[in-house]
Amino acid sequence: MVVHAHPDDESSKGAATTARYAAEGVEVLVVTCTGGERGDVLNPSFQVPEGHEFDTVEGRRAVRRLEMARAAEALGVRQTWLGFVDSGLPEGDPLPPLPEGCFALVPLAEAAAPLVELVRSFRPHVMTTYDPTGGYPHPDHIKCHEVSYEAFVAAGDGSRYVVTGGAEPWEPRKLYYNHGFSMSRMRAVHEAMQGAGLESPFGDWIESRAAREIPEREVTTRIHVADxxxxxxxxxxxxxxxxxxxxxxxxxxxxxxxxxxxxxxYELALSHVPTTLPEDDLFAGLREER
Known part of the structure; x- marks a missing residue:
């Protein structure tokens, strides 16, 4: 189970990993916390699909769902929605308040409850999500980490999130944080492109103060996904x-x-099975368990 904040996050962070495991026969479920309703058009060549609109919240939500379905098909995975509303990315100084009713403002227990139910019904052995910083400080990414961590530790406890007629408690075995933004990767690719006489898209970025201030988190697990x-x-x-x-x-x-x-x-955050680091498989320790 991979948990993401918005539609498109699953395609820019760990997508090749999910495609690889799906191709190997692993059942993969992408969980999308929000509908991406506050996402702006970032593609200058974008044309609104026939029969849709993009200038209302409902219209954007419908388009993002259509796009998500196509992305899931490309990756060969299942996908479902938690149903919360995109918080947007507030900008300014001072920062404006978050929109009323958005995902980032939902109390943790309320926001985690539907994910706990999904964990109990889908019964994943491995979960992936963002680290505590969200990967970058988007309020929905930080909230996504919080609800994912809460669901991982709570889903196996029958005294928590009790729902009449709900699925039996289930304890996932491993929790990973995906590394969507790796400065080491950017520097390596930047140098390779320069060596090939090509213009690197990372030049200005890796030399910026913002890049230098990004902490490089521990990598415990590298999944080979070039194919x-x-x-x-x-x-x-x-x-x-x-x-x-x-x-x-x-x-x-x-x-x-x-x-x-x-x-x-990936960064192995929690594990209920013994494993040896570094790993090259999210299921390290679990295959032996079977």
Missing amino acids: HFDQRDAALVAHASQIDPDGFFFAVPRDIEADVWPTEE
Whole structure:
């Protein structure tokens, strides 16, 4: 089970990993916390699908659901929604308040309850989500971490989140934080592109103060996924309102990426099975358990 804040996050963070495991026969469920209703159009070539609109909350939600369905198909995974409303990314100084009723403002127990029920019904052995910083300080990403951690530790406790007629308690075995933004990866790809005489999309970024201040979290697990970059890319393109097919995500030639950085990285946060670090498999320790 992979838990994300918005539609398109599952395609930009760990997508090739989910595609790989799905191709190997693992049942993969993507859980999307919000509908992405406050996402702006980030693709200059985007055209609203026929029969839809994008200038109302309901219209944006419907388009984002359509895009999400296409992305899930590209990855070969199942997907479901928690049903919360996108908080948006407030900007300004001072920061404006978050919108009333948005995901980030929902009390933790209320926000985690539907995810606990999903964990109990789907019964995942492995869960992935964001680290406590959210990967970057978006209020929905931070909230996504909080509800995912809460669901991981609470779903196996029959005295918590008691629902009449609900599924039996289930304790997932391993919790990972995905590393969606890796400065080490950016630097390696940047240097490889420069070495090949190509313009790197990361040049200004890796030299910026903001980049220098990003803490590099521990990597415990590297999943080799180069064979599934094409599925990841297809999933990204499926989010047509958000992803520019001529933009940042596609600026690195795939042969260079596969040569320099063919993996996706994770941080093992909690484990109820013995495992030896570093790992090359999210199911390390679990396959032996079976």
